[in-house]
Amino acid sequence: MDEHPIDARTPEEKRADHAGQHPELREHLQPMSWMCTQEAATERPFTGGYCDEKRSGTYACVVCGEALFASDDKYDSGCGWPSFTTPMDDAPVDHRTDSSHGMSRTETTCGSCGAHLGHVFDDGPGPSGERYCINSACLVLEERPDG
Secondary structure (H helix, E strand, O other): OOOOOOOOOOHHHHHHHHHHHOOOHHHHOOHHHHHHHHHOOOOOOOOOOOOOOOOOEEEEEOOOOOEEEEHHHEEOOOOOOOEEOOOOOOOOEEEEEEOHHHOOEEEEEEOOOOOEEEEEEOOOOOOOOOEEEEOHHHEEEEEOOOO
C-alpha cells in the first residue's frame, strides 16, 4: 500500500488546512521558517544552519515532521543552501513550476503539509543530475549516531 496517497490539493490548500489544524504553528516556528515555509520566501545564501552541516541523520519538514531527505544524499554544491541529490524513497516532495522573479524554476513543497522547501535544478551530480536546493529554515535534522 502506498504510504503517501496522491493528494491533488495545491500547496496553498495544504498549508491552509494544516494551519487550521495547528493554530499555534506561527508561534512554534522561527520567523525565517515561517516566511520560507508559509510565504515561499528564501533565506539568504550561506546563512542557513544546515548549509555546512555534516552530522548524519534525516532531514524532516520543520512544519509537520515528515521525513524528506537523508544526510547520505546531501552534498556541497557551493550554492549557499543545503543541496541533496534526491529525496528519500517515498518522501512526499511535490514539484510544480514556479514562474516568479522573471524566471522559470521547479518549486519543491512538502506533499504532506504544503510547506515551501526550495527548488530543484538539473545541474546536480549522480545519475539523476538533480540538485534539490532546500532552505535550512524549512528543515530539522533528526540526528542519528554514526556507526
